Amino acid sequence: MNQINSKIPEGPLAEKWANYKNHQKLVNPANKRRLDIIVVGTGLAGASAASSLGELGFNVLNFCIQDSPRRAHSIAAQGGINAAKNYQNDGDSVYRLFYDTIKGGDYRAREANVYRLAEVSNNIIDQCVAQGVPFAREYGGLLDNRSFGGAQVSRTFYARGQTGQQLLVGAYSALSRAIHKGQVKLYTRREMLDLVVIDGRARGIIVRNLVTGKVERYAAHAVVIATGGYGNTFFLSTNAMNSNGSAAWQCYKKGAYFANPCMTQIHPTCIPVHGEFQSKLTLMSESLRNDGRIWVPKKKEDAAAIRAGKLKPTDIKEEDRDYYLERRYPAFGNLVPRDVASRAAKERCDAGYGVGPTGYAVYLDFSDAIKRLGKSVIEEKYGNLFQMYQKIVDENPYETPMMIYPAIHYTMGGIWVDYELMTTIPGLFAIGEANFSDHGANRLGASALMQGLADGYFILPYTIQNYLADQIQVPRFDTNRPEFDEAEKGAEERISKLMNIKGKYPVDYFHKKLGHIMWEYVGMSRNAEGLKFALKEIKALKKEFWTDVRIPGTDETVNPELEKALRLADFFEIGELIALDALSREESCGGHFRTEYQTPDGEALRNDEKFSFVSCWEYQGEDKEPILHKEPLNYQFVVPQQRNYKS
Amino acid sequence: MDKNINIKLRIWRQKGPKEKGAFETYELENVYQGSSFLEMLDILNNKLICEGKEPVAFDHDCREGICGMCSLYINGHPHGPDEDVTTCQLHMRKFNDGDTITIEPWRSAGFPIIKDLMVDRSAFDKIIQAGGYVSVNTGGAPDANTIPIEKDKADAAMDAAACIGCGACVAACKNGSAMLFVAAKVSHLALLPQGRIEAAKRAKAMVAKMDELGFGNCTNTGACEIECPKNISITNIARLNREFLKAKFKD
Amino acid sequence: MSWLIKSSIGRKFIMSISGLFMILFLLFHMSMNLALVFSLEAYDKICELLGANWYAIIGTLVLAAGFAVHIIYAIMLTLQNRKARGKERYESSSKTPTQWSSKNMFILGLSILLFLILHLYQLWYNMQFKELIGDPTAVSKGSELVVGLFQNSWVVLVYLAAFVLLWFHLTHGFWSALHTIGWSNKVWLKRIKVIGNIFATLILIGFSIIPIYLHFAY
Incomplete structure (x- = not known):
């Protein structure tokens, strides 16, 4: 399996997907009824895939860890969803959406995949409107759009600040309909513990029932992983508390390649950390940077006085403020892409100009905008975000500038998939944030929702048939087969091993430590020395965890500590792989910034000559270094360029 | 401070x-x-x-x-x-x-x-499964701008669609009624032309499921609205009543 | 039409319609009785008109049926709602700032029912009922009976207390009934609440004048 075959169809870019669909194999309706598909996850990708596959006639088994499919973390997306509708007559097109996404991803994504994504983006909007998603509208009754970073056109569709929620409710309603019709069977409060592989093909999963604690077996002809990203490796992130990388990680351990793990996205506008008991970080929408100006004090003594509570931000005179983004990037100012804005904030804080009690915050100031537009306009545009900020921080952002700091938000890396969204294990598919495919080294705002729904509604339902067409003769699998026995035994051993450690510290103690290592050495800016140090530290911490964690209670009932421990055990390994990948990628691109590889004025320096490839990691066994395979990225249709936001 | x-x-x-x-x-x-x-x-x-x-x-x-x-x-x-x-x-x-x-x-x-403090809210999923959707399959949807929708109506639908299904309405209600939850979904879809087509069927099916699952009868105390974290209005309940009664009298 | 019994909204619909019917009756009852304030003779004329005539009997039966339905459904709904609340109750009492009457409609209704029994015994039993069964002790001049009754201060106080309870019952009942039959939206919800309060207050004042006036005037 050393040869990487991405199965990109031949032909001109714009015809690849049509060609594929015209020539792929299909499964006839009578045979669909005989085929079972497991979908793990009920977010945008999982719910849309499960409902669409169910509608086609397959028997779908859908799993989620929450009590309801509607609670998947896709629900928290705020800003919007991109599509190349060109309703605004501003020159948008499928090609432009494709080009912006490739460029935004710093030329580390597959051209064919991204083009297909742009192509189906319009169908997504149509589908969602038909489902009753209440997108924002103009007075004339037609759909409204807003602008987002990294694009020169207005192509983002939105539903107030809750676009993710509305899209997920749409997918959830489609899923609910499929459940009602018996096309999909839903299993809630179930967490996938292992993948079952029979004769080299994915044939089932092992899950833990989070209510009864029982380990259960499910068989199918194909397995789809839609379990999101691994951002919680960093402990503090904008992810939900239960978001985790374990399902994907089990697939990796069973032989699926893991691609570009080091490509993690840091979002520049989050509410800063306030103390050691903080459990998660809250995002403030990217749209705030349209009207807010980012600054820190020009003088170190002013910054120190603010930190000590002796000065207020409003005491700092205009000439003593450093609007560092406007200073460094005159052309784009406060609207530079996420990775650039995040690094700039970190640079200022590390240099001692940070504000807030911890010194790890910068100001996002609306006073100019309020003076220019009036408070009521700002309130109408951002009222709900300002209210949310006030509830959390207890300061009024209309009167005093907001404090923000970057935080881990999204992971571009994930399970490697080919053009058909199939992993290196036949019959195992990965969709949404769980796969690596479309965002390269940096994801543009409003593209995650687009990708999740594209995969689930319009891509997987086609490509999975190309695989299943050969499986129609395969009878349903008995879950009493030895492969299931073995997988279940493995899962149970793992659980009992954790339960029996009976050490001193709770799971969070270790997770916070891991998060600290990851953030300090594998976070926004990385270097070889730090990464090597992190690898060593993670290994040591992992060992400490496996000897000193304490999980109370039993495994025969609801046990959130056990759930967390199982996930954390995988986060250690994911963290190691992120660091390893970051170490091997000796260039800076998108969300991956190596301090050794930067331009003289501190910008990311890509190395297309040596690193224009997807890093695909193959698992080799416990504590063995994985093997790196390279999938070359041959840019045939666009020419990679250095990104420039200065002029 | x-x-x-x-x-x-x-x-x-x-x-x-x-x-x-x-x-x-x-x-x-x-x-x-x-x-x-x-x-x-x-x-x-x-x-x-x-x-x-x-x-x-x-x-x-x-x-x-x-x-x-x-x-x-x-x-x-x-x-x-x-x-x-x-x-x-x-x-x-x-x-x-x-x-x-x-x-x-x-x-x-x-x-x-x-x-402890965990409860089973799968009843809400069952109510949605009974009819809280628009019956469209994936694919074949017309262009999103084919049917214009009045902004007021789209906004009102969004107000109702903001429901997060947490169950605070039921928890606050002295009658254990799920009317605000059901009303929010029925209103969200009934206000939009796409959902209007099935509105009568939906209202009947969802109310029947809600009753079957043992939720109480609404007595308009308004506690649900006061405690709702997303400010869903009880006027949605009036709309649900209207939709339901209209559907039943038509039968 | 089994949905009127089987579905929650159907049951509430019956509750609303029977309630609204009684609201109409109250209005009618009050207008008739206010005659007492202006002229005892007029009142007696009305009593004669509404005595043991076929239309008065039908009216009484329909009214009684309306009351019965309202009461039976109230009991049914209350029992169902108690069950829906679950076996375990909250320990901390609810701090949700709802209207007091909205949470106590059953108790209010029950108290009003007790008053109603007293009221029926004191007046209706001696007037229409006895006339119906041909009892010779039936009172022919209603005004005498009423005026006599309200010379007792305690009776006046009990009646006034009952009117206050009725006021509470109506401040919620009026708008709630309209809301349940779907006659409400963002604009009208506030309006029907105000109209309900005005109506309840009119009923309170209208009915209260009678015992007070009769007590002090005779």
């Missing part, structure tokens, strides 16, 4: 659905008022684990007020004493030094307890 406070917690502990539960009292010192309510419970749980006791089980996930997973009845309010927030957005600055805080699970026949 936020400071550190000492608090006393009275928490409902119940090992399983069929076991008998009781209140346990815990004391916490030096809780930072800037931390969220759930972070305070994290601190308590880590303390309990270190003392060799079982931590308190409670549902939570996104911790930014949108997933609807958190569900605590705090000092006589679903989601606690702050306005327009879920439990995860409630902060300790709403409490004072020396306060006793009573934490209970959602209580309703429709939401049986799983453990």
